[in-house]
Amino acid sequence: MKLYPSYVIEAQVRHRRRVAVGVAGVLLLALIGATALVVMEAGSSLAADAPSPECVSGARSPAPACDRASPRPAG
Secondary structure, X not given: OOXXXXXXXXXXXXXXXXXXXXXXHHHHHHHHHHHHHHHHHHHHHHHHHOOOHHHHOOOOOOOHHHHHHOOOXXX
């Protein structure tokens, strides 16, 4: 079977296109994974920083832990 130059060039172009699409797909999946990790980390840190119900209730003498857990700066 004789391979004509135009067929060889078309095959090379198809191969390069497939490789490019594969690389783009891998990068897209990596970006999605990194974004998911950042979102999950932000969600868990927000939940950890939330004040307890005792601190929010407005009691006259809040627990000492409420001063440490307060998201706003003291003073």
